Amino acid sequence: MKKLIDCFDYMKRYHSDILDALSIMLELFLLKKQEPSIITDLIDKAHKRQPIKQIFKELLSQKSNIQVNLNVNILKILKVINTTDVTPETIESFLNIISQKKTTNKLYYYSTPKEVNHLLCLLLELKEDESLYNPCYGIGSIFLSIASIMSSKNIKLFGEELDLRFSAIAKLIAKLSDIDEANLIVNDILKRTAFKKDGEIIKFDKVICNPPLYAHMGIEQLKEDERFSKIGILVKNYPELVFLTHALSHLKTRGVFIVRNQTLLKQGLESKLREKLLKEKMIEAVIELPKNIFPHQGYDFSILVISYNNNLVKHIDASSFYVKDGKYNKLVDIDKIVSMFSSNANSEFSKVTELSKLYVDDLRASHHVHTTKLTKQTLLLKDLDLEIFRGQRVHDIVDSTHKIKYFDLGIADFAQFGFSDKFSNEKESSEIAKILKYSLRPYDLLLSLRGVMPKVTILSPNLEETLAIANAGIIILRFQNKEDALALYCYLFSKKGYVALSHIYENSAENIVSANDLLNLVLPKNFHNYASKMQDIEELKEEYLRLDAKVLKLKEEL
Structure with missing residues (x-):
């Protein structure tokens, strides 16, 4: 088999299309199967230093439209084919x-x-x-x-x-x-x-x-x-x-x-x-x-x-x-x-x-x-009443007179923890129907689509009047019940939940997390109790932001 593979690799070097090289190999297999004497005759002629290139070319052109490159070592190829057992298994x-x-x-x-x-x-x-x-x-x-x-x-x-x-x-x-x-x-x-x-x-x-x-x-x-x-x-x-x-x-x-x-x-x-x-x-x-x-x-x-x-x-x-x-x-x-x-x-x-x-x-x-x-x-994520979908790319028609302003939300807009409520990338587009269809809502849970280290956020309840679209690198989980959304965010914020989510990302194919794998995330028995922790997270977030502002002010004064 190694000689056969080497022969194919050799043929590839002389043909720009790999399908041409494969077709020639298969034609020679068929020739060996149906008329083996032709191959042995050509080998004999080559050993006697008789020209075989033109015969070889005409032989293949009769069977196929593929033109063989006559710069190949035809004798070398014929010898490999002649010693190959051309059974279906081979x-x-x-x-x-x-x-x-x-x-x-x-x-x-x-x-x-x-x-x-x-x-x-x-x-x-x-x-x-x-x-x-x-x-x-x-x-x-x-x-x-x-x-x-x-x-x-x-x-x-x-x-x-x-x-x-x-x-x-x-x-x-x-x-x-x-x-x-x-x-x-x-x-x-x-x-x-x-x-x-x-x-x-x-x-x-x-x-x-x-x-x-x-x-x-x-x-x-x-x-x-x-x-x-x-x-x-x-x-x-x-x-x-x-x-x-x-x-x-x-x-x-x-x-x-x-x-x-x-x-x-x-x-x-x-x-x-x-x-x-x-x-x-x-x-x-x-x-x-x-x-x-x-x-x-x-x-x-x-x-x-x-x-x-x-x-x-x-x-x-x-x-x-x-x-x-x-x-x-x-x-x-x-x-x-x-x-x-x-x-x-x-x-x-x-x-x-x-x-x-x-x-x-x-x-x-x-x-x-x-x-x-x-x-x-066992409670799985898919057992909850939710919708899962990906963010969208929004395009714009330059000369369109009807446009709408919206925020293009990316991972950079995710709050470090707690509710996300501030977005920086404001755009306008003529794809009004698409923007309205995929616009984000309060309590939507957003996850990064790629990467080994997952990133998660939940949208603030104060965003009712804000028009925003998640970009294509984000997965959105939308719950019918806001308590489910809060519980899941708090669970994923916990060490246990983050480890479980990280395991899904680490085992994802080509570093793209599967929606099906997410939906099969096993939730703890006390899952709904996690929602009560959102207030603690928000209070901690406010304290963190105050300290961060003080540090920034100190840097400016020094």
């Missing part, structure tokens, strides 16, 4: 290394770790002659997992992908996976679905999907689309839900979908989609995956298994099923996960719940598997 390992481990290649957005692919395929339980649909197949790494797992490759493969270059690579990988029937379309599913017959959307036996989270979701045109209008799930910040809704329109029996955990919480999953999945008994299982198994993704993920007529929902907490693998984690014990999925028995890491007893505001496996009578009695 190619899968090669692709996994260059896309998931060597992240500088920046191919991780378009593929999935092979261990996750294996799990997805096993959960699908693909059978002979079944049709499989993937609405975003990327470079097709999942096809190699199908070939590695299934004894027969006699399935009908269908898929859609936005990028023509990725599609060309995926088609090569499908051939290398011995999948004979592959209908891989280049299409933008946000505009239309490519698979319709006589005006009806085609259904497929199985669906598999790891959606691109970086995708730009221009969703306005989808509101009247037959795939989305009945469900009403149109959230540009949650691409996986758009792909999931699209895929449901094609689903015949079972689908597996990778989703961020935040979409399984009350704050993330749109109510209409949640209602559809539960009302129609479509959630078969939720499998929580380990942290940090997808390169450069700061989220936590789960696998959502969708099928029909499920009166029971299986939850599997596989978050601890990993080993450290360089900078990232690697999923392990796949057979154990599949065994728990196939069983209706409860275990240390799994639980089967009747649909009527499901805790619908938190569908994560970790919540259902590890919830006991004791933990149900």
Whole structure:
């Protein structure tokens, strides 16, 4: 494998686009698989000092539009390919290394770790002659997992992908996976679905999907689309839900979908989609995956298994099923996960719940598997009546005649302790509707979005007439009950509360605190008693300000 990786790295140096280097490697794998004698003949000619560059160029140009750089040492490349066992397993390992481990290649957005692919395929339980649909197949790494797992490759493969270059690579990988029937379309599913017959959307036996989270979701045109209008799930910040809704329109029996955990919480999953999945008994299982198994993704993920007529929902907490693998984690014990999925028995890491007893505001496996009578009695921040949202960037149209003045509130405006009531950065903007929508209110609790050392403040009750907007580096907690806001601020002011909050920040991905982690902050049993301490804090603040003024005056007199 090392020689193969070194060969790929060597090819990269001679091609400006990494996809060109990958395409050439895959074309040579396919050539070795289908016509190995051609490679040996070229090697023989090279050893006899006969020219092979033009033959090599014409050979590849017949198979692909990629133009190979003839400055490469062709003999060196051919020797590596000739000694490579081009089985799906070998190619899968090669692709996994260059896309998931060597992240500088920046191919991780378009593929999935092979261990996750294996799990997805096993959960699908693909059978002979079944049709499989993937609405975003990327470079097709999942096809190699199908070939590695299934004894027969006699399935009908269908898929859609936005990028023509990725599609060309995926088609090569499908051939290398011995999948004979592959209908891989280049299409933008946000505009239309490519698979319709006589005006009806085609259904497929199985669906598999790891959606691109970086995708730009221009969703306005989808509101009247037959795939989305009945469900009403149109959230540009949650691409996986758009792909999931699209895929449901094609689903015949079972689908597996990778989703961020935040979409399984009350704050993330749109109510209409949640209602559809539960009302129609479509959630078969939720499998929580380990942290940090997808390169450069700061989220936590789960696998959502969708099928029909499920009166029971299986939850599997596989978050601890990993080993450290360089900078990232690697999923392990796949057979154990599949065994728990196939069983209706409860275990240390799994639980089967009747649909009527499901805790619908938190569908994560970790919540259902590890919830006991004791933990149900534990008060979490999310149990309070609150709203959580981020600050906003406000822009201005220079030549606009209608503007409004407001304060742009940043962390520098946070009082050291006690109520914040003085802001320094006054601006004006024409985005009047946005300013009014996100304007801050008395008793709003503000927290820094980034950093290891959290910063917290609470807004003064005297700010009723002040128009202020928190900037994008701030998280706002807004409570229906001001006593809850006061209690939380005083708890976080305490040493115990500050340590608990700091722990959340220290473990946040990419130093950006997660709203979900904040909402799962465990509060003490006497939480509401903390509100009474606000008066003490304010009195201490007044004393501190008086002493600070005296110190400043003394400095000026000296």
